[in-house]
Amino acid sequence: MSASAAVSGDRRRRVAALIRKETSQIVRDPSSLIIAVILPLTLLFLFGYGVSFDARRIEIGLVIEDPTPETGSFTSSLTSSSLFSTRTARDRRSFENDLVAGHIDGIVVLAAGFSAQAERGDRAPIQVIVDGSDPNKATLVRNYLQGIWANWLEQEAVTRGEHLSVPISVEQRVWFNPEVSSHHYLVPGSIAIILMLIGSLLTALVVAREWERGTMEALLATPVGIGELMAGKLIPYFILGMLTMALATGTALFLFGVPFRGSFAILTLMSAVFLTTALGQGLLISTVTRNQLVAAQATLISAFLPSFFLSGFVFEIAGMPLPLQIVSYAVPARYFVAVLQTLFLAGDVWSVIWPNLAGMSLIAAVYLGLTALTTKTRLD
């Protein structure tokens, strides 16, 4: 056996020993399993059941300034929709306070001359007032009302037996998520956030724990190298993280009934790359802080919060100010949220997968590289 073969054999054995040690610790110490199993399930239930952007039963104040047969038929098409619960008044001022207070979600004004204008068809004669302080809801209310309006116009035309030229024809077809159920895009998105949190928390905490308990000092005093130490942490937690991913995916498919239209091979590949960025970030945090409490806080602030706010999971990235949009490119969850939503709801869309895979791979490489550079086999 040559000398270099002996060296690489020693190295392999050290990594294997570290992995075996870590695995025993995971199995025996409930805290890792709590992070890998209980925490993701709790978060998934929270996001799946607690958060919903579907505007079921939108409260609408309907203002009819001048009642006519046409306003009557529009009112009935509003009230017959399961989406709205409607109150009527003659003056918009009677609803303004309610809108400000949040008791109603929008005001629809059918101005005097509604019937005449509708007949002439020169311009859209309804006014919709929504509360812009909740842009998601405002957009939703506006879109739903637009749909109802378009339907009503069509109906009117059919009733009169003529073809009506609609100034702007609204024809809604929702692709990929025809039920317009927010579960279907929230649950896959939340998997990205959860995996980010779990992955970075696992590595950050276990390394900090080794510093706190004084075992890191003992490890550093052995011939073990940086690469070996990193591999000894990354490999077991990578496997644990992938199991968490499988658990989360299974929950999404079977409990929340989210469809899956892509391929599992691509999902596995993308999850692996994303998990590596999360583990890498955790390792990087742990090289800076050697205390579990600080490591947990650093993880929440630097991994969880950006993933939550800047990934497009809840808030539309395109709607953010430019500086935040630029920052969002450094958030790995941004790429994975897009990939997950595509794989679950649309399928293997390569034009989405490739750029996002490239983005995540770059971030993973940067984190691991930085960790390797900043970790020393020294205490100072």
Next chain:
Amino acid sequence: MSETLVRLEGVSKRFGSAPLAVAEVTTTIVGGGITALAGPDGAGKTTLLRLMLGLLKSDAGKLTVCDLDPISHAHRLREVVAYMPQRFGLYEDLTVFENLRLYADLRGVAEQQRAETFERLLTLTGLAAFQSRLAGALSGGMKQKLGLACALVRAPRLLLLDEPSVGVDPISRRDLWRLIRVLAGEGIGIVWSTAYLDEAERCERVLLMNDGKLMYEGVPSELTKRMAGRTFHVRNAGEQRRAVLAVAAKRTGVIDAVIQGSNVRIVMAEGAATPSPEEFSKDSGVDIVAVSPRFEDAFINLLGSKSPAVSRLARASDNFRTTEPVIVAKDLTRRYGSFTAADRISFSIGKGEIFGLLGPNGAGKSTTFKMLCGLLRPTSGEARVAGLDVVAQTSAARNRLGYMAQKFSLYGDLSARQNLDFFAGVYGLTGAQRHDAVKRVTEAFGLGRYLDTNAGTIPAGYKQRLALACAIMHEPPVLFLDEPTSGVDPLTRREFWAHINALVAGGVTVMVTTHFLDEAEYCDRIALVYRGRVIATGSPDDLKSSVRTQALPDPTLEDAFIALVEADDRTVAA
């Protein structure tokens, strides 16, 4: 044959803007024996060990270990140097065997040698029967032996031990010492860092450090020899020993004086005249006998002590009866599930008495201590302090006691003055009362210099004074001290006890837990706690004489401790 294993030339290390942790140390460490790296906490011992291992990088100077540079050849160095850090570096959720196997893998022990190596180490450490026990479930002494076994899985040329005996009871300490002797006999160079000077004295060579500087290097006995003819016992001082101590402290030429049982041990300055018994007491029984010097005497001399510490704490009165019980424990019991941490503990402590609780880790000392201060509720039994039932009248009882915790519960980010103000407030002192109390302790403890400095950054000795000042501001009749002087240098320890003696002379009753058997000698009476029970009570001299045999005509308190615990083990086994 003693090869040179470590060479240091002007090695320095500084952390941030603090003073040098290691200041221009130049020395060599040779193989074939044990080298003690001795000194109080903060002397630079751990830093020096970490520098030798390449775990820290020196700021200046040249350092080679086994002819290797610790930084550029870290990998090769760590194959030939073994290190046991302070907390042993064990994985508590792995078993004894798994820990050994992990370190064998990391240190590259060949497959075919393993069975033999493991067997030898497990036998040597007496852990063979516990291979499948989780390391976290081992006792302190066993953890320490396992830590050692893990460091030794691949026979090193040099073994670095960072304070292996801290927090370990005398029995485990003695076992460890035997183990290390065996290793030294096999030709491994050993560096043993310690704050206990009696341990340093037993090593072949000693590097004595203080404030990052090397104070002495060489054979311990040669340093001790410099003190020949300068150490005496004032014998049979008995009840008057604290008065004798006070006289000795004021006599010119005495550089150190401590109580040892019923004797007072004094150390004279070089060339000072031998004192006569009459100087200390009119009592004819008091005698002066020359005794052999100890390493600690030499260290105190090196530290430049001119005279023993004197407390400026006012003595309220010397007129009180010591028979009046102030602290009473009656059948104090505390159970955790099926485990009995304290089992029917009973004793009574009289006014103005110093009472020591002694025992191995986990024996029930702290449990007993906490029940008496009202920090822990007893399962059954009674605890009375200053006439008050600690359970029924907890807060009234607490107001009558002062408590100083092991790690000085000071707020590091507050100034000394703010700490004093805070504790005065906690004890209900307000307005002029508080102002007076702060002024009184500031003067008595000489804290003026550091009043506006953050407590976290003042020197260790002052920190200890401040902690004591905070504990006694409300002038409590009872004082509880939990391991008050572990890790401090001998001068600071003496100063601390000078204050305690002054308080006791004023009628304060003191209860103290300690690991430090020298410190136990200062106590009037000691209770030895073992497996949750008090197995012996008496004065230090009583305990020593209770184990006197022909083989051991002059037992130390450590001998007594070991003999009593072993006797109890035999009774339980029988």
